[in-house]
Amino acid sequence: MAHVTSREFDTLIQLLIEQYGLSALHARLLKANALVSHKRPARWQPLANQLYQLSAGLRREHPARYAIEMLWQELISETTEGVEQETFDTLAERINVCLTEKFGVIPNRQTDLIAALGAYHHTLASVSSADVAYIEILLRASKDVAQFLREHKEEVRAAAPSEMEDAEPSDKPEGT
Numbered sequence: 001m002a003h004v005t006s007r008e009f010d011t012l013i014q015l016l017i018e019q020y021g022l023s024a025l026h027a028r029l030l031k032a033n034a035l036v037s038h039k040r041p042a043r044w045q046p047l048a049n050q051l052y053q054l055s056a057g058l059r060r061e062h063p064a065r066y067a068i069e070m071l072w073q074e075l076i077s078e079t080t081e082g083v084e085q086e087t088f089d090t091l092a093e094r095i096n097v098c099l100t101e102k103f104g105v106i107p108n109r110q111t112d113l114i115a116a117l118g119a120y121h122h123t124l125a126s127v128s129s130a131d132v133a134y135i136e137i138l139l140r141a142s143k144d145v146a147q148f149l150r151e152h153k154e155e156v157r158a159a160a161p162s163e164m165e166d167a168e169p170s171d172k173p174e175g176t
Contacts, residue, residue, distance in 0.1 A: 013048040019075050032067035079128040091120040103142035118159030
């Protein structure tokens with residue numbers, strides 16, 4: 001898993017709050033022993049700051065990290081319910097062929113990697129949102145792929161629609 005920046009972590013927490021609400025998210029974090037204070041913050045930012053510090057941006061083994069990861073996976077599974085797992089596996093394989101054995105980016109496959117990341121991003125964003133798709137890719141990415149994605153974020157987002165038009169029907173999510 002790649003390390004997320006504080007800004008990316010903030011986006012992740014905001015997306016969880018959009019999904020569950022601040023009160024419900026706080027209650028679930030308490031139940032998971034991720035937090036000790038029962039006093040709910042009035043806004044999302046203090047909660048995000050506290051969780052970032054407790055989990056060290058999802059790098060530290062702490063109940064906050066595990067609770068956030070569990071809630072995130074729950075959000076992803078709820079939003080991707082109508083998409084076949086096979087579709088995501090195919091798209092992930094397109095990404096993996098652009099990587100070395102140690103999950104580094106193959107220099108002469110960068111254009112293909114942009115297209116593959118774009119296709120994955122577009123498919124996930126079509127059933128959720130662009131922010132959810134971006135954070136999900138970052139969380140699943142190796143350190144090198146995450147850095148590549150940050151450097152080529154706009155290219156990845158722009159590559160998706162044209163690449164998906166050329167993709168085979170099995171690569172497209174149902175309903176699009």
